[in-house]
Each structure stands twice: as C-alpha cells, then as structure tokens.
Amino acid sequence: MQPPNTLQLPAITLARETAILDRFDSLGRAAQAMRDFGCDTAIITEAGRVVGLIDEKGLLTAQMEGDVGTSSIETYFDREFHSIQASETGASALRLFEFSGARCLIVLDSFGAAAGILYPSDLIPRPLVEARPTMVGGMATPFGVYLTNGTIRAGAQDLPLLATGALLFSMFICAMFASDALASFWVQSFGKNELVASLQQDAFPTFLFLLAMRLMPLAGIHAAEHKVVHAIERGEPLIPEIVSRMPRVHPRCGTNLAAAAGLFLGMMNSTWIPDSELRLLVAALVTLTFWRPLGSLLQYWVTTRPPNAKQLEMGISAGRELLQKYQLDRERSSSPFVRIYCSGMIHVMTGSMLMYGLIELIAWVFQISILV
Numbered sequence: 001m002q003p004p005n006t007l008q009l010p011a012i013t014l015a016r017e018t019a020i021l022d023r024f025d026s027l028g029r030a031a032q033a034m035r036d037f038g039c040d041t042a043i044i045t046e047a048g049r050v051v052g053l054i055d056e057k058g059l060l061t062a063q064m065e066g067d068v069g070t071s072s073i074e075t076y077f078d079r080e081f082h083s084i085q086a087s088e089t090g091a092s093a094l095r096l097f098e099f100s101g102a103r104c105l106i107v108l109d110s111f112g113a114a115a116g117i118l119y120p121s122d123l124i125p126r127p128l129v130e131a132r133p134t135m136v137g138g139m140a141t142p143f144g145v146y147l148t149n150g151t152i153r154a155g156a157q158d159l160p161l162l163a164t165g166a167l168l169f170s171m172f173i174c175a176m177f178a179s180d181a182l183a184s185f186w187v188q189s190f191g192k193n194e195l196v197a198s199l200q201q202d203a204f205p206t207f208l209f210l211l212a213m214r215l216m217p218l219a220g221i222h223a224a225e226h227k228v229v230h231a232i233e234r235g236e237p238l239i240p241e242i243v244s245r246m247p248r249v250h251p252r253c254g255t256n257l258a259a260a261a262g263l264f265l266g267m268m269n270s271t272w273i274p275d276s277e278l279r280l281l282v283a284a285l286v287t288l289t290f291w292r293p294l295g296s297l298l299q300y301w302v303t304t305r306p307p308n309a310k311q312l313e314m315g316i317s318a319g320r321e322l323l324q325k326y327q328l329d330r331e332r333s334s335s336p337f338v339r340i341y342c343s344g345m346i347h348v349m350t351g352s353m354l355m356y357g358l359i360e361l362i363a364w365v366f367q368i369s370i371l372v
Contacts, residue, residue, distance in 0.1 A: 016118070018116060025073055042055075053081050084107055132326065135233065136149055139156075144156040146160065163351060165352040167218070167351075169351070213302055222304045226299075230246040251296075256295030258298075
C-alpha cells in the first residue's frame with residue numbers, strides 16, 4: 001500500500017495544530033505556549049482575526065533588546081504573513097509556497113479564523129506507520145538474503161544457509177591449496193625462503209580467501225543484506241531507490257567479530273613481544289581499539305561490494321517478507337536457543353562440517369591427502 005498523495009488532500013488535513021495567541025499577550029505566555037505545542041511559530045489574532053505570526057527569531061530579538069517575559073509580544077510579531085483557505089488542496093499550497101517564498105502558511109477556516117499552520121514538509125507524503133523490529137540480523141547466501149529478528153525468519157532458509165557454510169569451507173580449502181602451490185612455485189623459482197614459508201601458513205591463505213570473497217557474487221548479496229537491514233531499522237520504505245542509498249557497512253556484521261578474532265590471535269601468535277603476559281595485554285588493548293575500524297574496512301573493501309539490481313531485489317524481497325510476518329506475529333517471544341537457531345550460525349557450521357566430511361570421504365576413497 002502506498003501513502004496518499006498529499007498534494008490532492010485539503011490544506012486543513014495537512015495543517016499542524018499550533019499555538020494561537022492574542023496580540024496583547026506577554027512574551028512569557030508566547031514562549032510557554034510554543035513549548036507546550038512543540039512548535040517554533042505561533043499565530044497572533046485580534047478579536048478572532050489573524051493579524052500576524054511570532055517565531056523563535058522574534059523571541060530572540062526581544063531578549064536581545066532587553067525585554068523580559070512580562071513585555072507584550074505586540075512589538076515583535078511579524079505582520080506580514082501568507083494564508084490559505086482550509087478547502088484548498090496541497091497542490092495550491094505548493095504553488096503559494098513557490099511564488100511567495102513563505103516559510104509557512106496559516107490555514108483559515110470558512111469563517112476566516114486560524115485552523116492551523118502549514119509547512120513545506122507537510123506536503124511530503126507521510127510514510128505508512130507499521131510496526132517494525134528494532135533490530136534485524138541477516139546473512140548472505142548463494143541463493144539470496146536471509147533475515148531474522150531472532151524469532152521470525154524470512155528470505156533464504158535452511159538449505160541456502162547450509163550451502164553458505166559449505167561454500168565458505170570450500171573457499172578456505174581452495175585458498176590453502178593455492179597458497180601451497182604459490183609457495184612451491186616460489187621455492188622452485190627462487191629457492192627456499194623463511195619469510196615465504198611463514199606467509200604460507202597464515203597470510204597467503206587469508207589473502208586468497210578474502211580475494212575470492214570479494215570477487216564472488218556473495219559479496220554483492222552481502223551488501224544487499226546490509227542495505228535492507230539499515231532501511232528496516234531506520235523506518236525507510238523498502239523500495240530500490242531508497243534501499244540502494246543505504247550504507248553497505250553495518251556495525252553488527254559478523255565481519256567485525258572475525259576481524260577482532262584475527263587481530264587478537266595474530267598478535268598472540270607473534271613473537272615480537274617475548275613476555276606472554278605483556279603480549280596478552282597488548283593484544284587485548286589493540287583489539288579493543290581497532291576491531292571495529294578494521295571490521296568496517298574489511299566490510300567495505302572485501303566482504304561486500306555494490307550490489308546489482310537482482311541482488312538488491314533479493315534483499316528487498318526478504319525484507320518485505322520479514323515485515324509482513326512481523327505484522328502478524330510480532331508479540332511472539334523466543335528462548336535463547338531459538339535465537340541462536342534463528343541466527344543461522346548452526347546451519348552455517350553444519351554446512352561446513354558436512355563439506356569437511358565430504359572432502360575427507362573423497363580423500364579416503366581415492367587414497368589421497370587433501371587436508372593439511
């Protein structure tokens with residue numbers, strides 16, 4: 001359902017309620033009325049007829065000139081104003097704003113009395129108010145976007161999540177084999193090198209894994225998931241024009257946790273600080289300081305890339321399904337186990353273990369050594 005076209009609605013429907021004062025009221029009463037209504041402009045009347053406006057600028061001028069709350073507002077209200085009849089449409093109000101340059105319009109009823117005030121922002125269609133989960137998690141799979149609020153699941157389901165785990169494990173194994181091949185080529189071409197041998201264990205496989213992640217379509221689907229989660233949590237409509245503008249970096253992405261773990265373990269396994277207790281302290285401090293910035297960099301440059309139209313539609317479809325289910329079942333609570341299950345991590349780990357078992361089976365059948 002789309003929000004109504006406000007330009008076709010009457011001005012009285014769009015108008016805001018605001019403070020209405022008498023020209024002989026005090027500055028103190030004007031300030032209090034504007035605070036009570038939460039508005040920055042009050043309408044000034046005399047015998048029920050609109051004679052002007054006073055806004056925050058007028059109150060500031062009064063204070064700068066030394067007038068106190070007991071002084072009359074008569075000196076400080078603006079006698080030049082623009083009005084529109086309550087029966088006129090939003091389109092008429094838009095034209096009046098355009099030609100007059102007014103910052104607001106006073107809406108008058110059929111008797112000429114003030115019925116409210118209209119701002120340009122009131123002419124922008126109001127989004128339909130719908131209940132939304134305050135926090136959404138998700139995951140990119142080779143077959144689409146998976147979304148959940150911890151109790152409701154939408155988008156890609158069990159098999160795609162299992163496939164994600166299998167794919168990630170396969171990419172890791174391939175990165176290890178490619179790293180071994182790269183190191184062997186180096187040794188054959190240039191001879192043994194201790195630096196290359198040390199890089200072969202950690203740096204080469206990690207680099208090749210991240211490179212593959214960036215190049216695969218999964219990175220675009222991952223970005224689409226982030227953009228949709230941002231749109232849902234910000235209350236934006238799930239339409240391509242808006243979702244495509246959302247950031248593709250999200251502060252709760254699992255990439256941040258992977259960055260933290262990699263940073264901490266990498267420093268703990270290093271030998272540049274001989275004392276183990278000092279190394280632990282330094283690793284903890286560095287990780288706490290840099291894990292989020294490092295995770296954001298990895299998200300932007302490695303684990304996500306700008307999604308194409310099809311990938312963005314995958315995310316939007318999952319988001320709309322989640323919101324539709326949430327409208328019907330938003331009161332349901334869940335146990336910690338259900339939340340863990342809905343996170344999708346059990347499925348991903350299961351998929352990884354199944355792929356590990358398959359590779360081990362292949363190695364046993366053909367009597368070859370595959371895993372190192």
